[in-house]
């Protein structure tokens with residue numbers, strides 16, 4: 001029985017990591033094997049590329065080179081972590097995936113869509129997400145959340161967090177356009193509510209979109225903790 005690939009997408013501070021973790025917990029409570037992972041990263045090789053990208057070392061080389069590096073990290077992540085997990089029937093929950101490249105490097109970096117499609121063909125191929133949850137939040141609110149988390153952890157801003165408000169507002173528009181263009185794969189979730197309210201909305205979509213696809217999944221909704 002092949003597993004499922006669920007991805008979380010959205011702008012800075014929208015709550016992707018929080019929601020990915022809450023969804024993993026709900027599924028595990030029901031006995032579902034879950035692999036919780038992230039991009040860039042999620043495999044030893046991809047984590048090395050993550051350091052290069054988030055440190056901003058590739059920024060002077062331009063959006064095209066950054067997109068190639070994100071794609072290289074994704075190829076390793078897919079080969080070493082995602083495809084093996086799906087093959088053994090696990091549900092993979094990934095914090096960011098190919099839509100982040102479409103939004104950050106594509107829409108905001110103004111890359112040729114055909115160039116991105118070519119990268120997707122050689123890296124992602126047929127391993128598209130079964131479901132993508134796009135967390136929608138005004139950029140100001142997301143940046144404020146991210147700033148308070150950074151202060152709590154004593155961290156500085158990374159390569160992408162240092163972009164201005166207009167960039168982050170543009171990202172929100174880009175994610176909305178992605179969700180509109182692929183409604184069968186994507187679901188928009190209002191991320192402004194408290195975490196457990198957002199988690200309930202996520203759970204409802206997961207049950208509606210994936211829970212009834214197999215008869216043994218049908219009790220998912222009734223059994224939600």
Ligand code: Z5A
Pocket residue numbers: 010011012013014015016017018019039040054070096097098099100101102104105145146148149158160161191192193194195196198
């Ligand atoms: N990137 C790219 O350009 N191209 C690509 O192809 C890929 C990525 C894959 C990775 O950063 C960067 O790489 C990312 C895009 C780029 N750059 N940025 N910016 P990362 O992995 O270091 O972090 P992130 O993915 O950007 O995470 P995030 O946006 O900073 O946060 P989040 O995961 O969406 O939110 P969170 O960590 O769950 O929550 C943030 C804070 O808000 C935290 O204190 C929570 O407790 C709080 N929170 C969460 N939910 C709520 C609600 N509902 N209410 C109130 N407070 C909340």
